[in-house]
Amino acid sequence: MKETNLRVVDNTPLTESVWRMTLEGELEPPRPGQFVNLRLEGLFLRRPISVYDGDQGRLTIVYKMVGTGTRQMTALQPGTELNVLTGLGNGYDLSKAGDNPLLLGGGVGVPPLYLLARKLREAGKPVTAVLGFNSATEVFAEEAFRDLGCGVTVTTADGSYGAKGFVTDALPENYSYFYTCGPEPMLRAVYRATKTGGQFSFEERMGCGFGACMGCSCKTITGFKRICREGPVLEKEEILWDD
Ligand SMILES: Cc1cc2nc3c(=O)[nH]c(=O)nc-3n(C[C@H](O)[C@H](O)[C@H](O)COP(=O)(O)OP(=O)(O)OC[C@H]3O[C@@H](n4cnc5c(N)ncnc54)[C@H](O)[C@@H]3O)c2cc1C
């Protein structure tokens, strides 16, 4: 983990409520599935956001405006400096991907899968991505995944774009392993519907963000794990769902 000041170089809406922000500064290349924690003016708790893409010195996040902090973020102009904790979280383990990995993202669970897709494509893997949204107006990142050379299926719950239904209604026949991120009901459905091993990224609410409050705990076969420290990525085999 590193605390650093980053400069906003771009902050653009992708849909009515989802924005993409690019930051520059002293940054190590992030790993897919890691997140950053942003300090925002007047807010005690930092706001955690997954890394969408990044390289040495540059980081892109994609975020949904849901409340005070993310609304404040939409107003940040290029040139603004932000205090950011970087290099947080374990990230996805790419070594388990196998020959034809499957990526399943729902809503703002899609962003952490983009850097993963890019790294898997750079490793020469064919990648299938199923991206789920509520309706056509909420769809983002489809072209970005296609530009990487991924096979992409978009699902919408109301059928206004792509295949009607949830990501679990569009699972391909064959895949070697899966990686997923999305709202908890989707993650539970993915857990039940998938036939291979896989990894889940949990975007639970966070408190302190550095392991002290236990507010982000998740039950596993080896005891509670803190999403902010031992996560946000957990293996399918270790997760115990609360009823
Ligand atoms: C590891 C991690 C990675 C994340 N990655 C992303 C990302 O890539 N893109 C993105 O848009 N969001 C992501 N989130 C969620 C993001 O952190 C919250 O949406 C954000 O902190 C809300 O701040 P706010 O001040 O705008 O909302 P608040 O004013 O704090 O809350 C507004 C409303 O949003 C709800 N809310 C707040 N936080 C969450 C949450 N974590 N999950 C569900 N509902 C919440 C609240 O219950 C409330 O109804 C991530 C969360 C975690 C823990």
Ligand code: FES
């Ligand atoms: S947010 Fe406090 S322990 Fe994870």
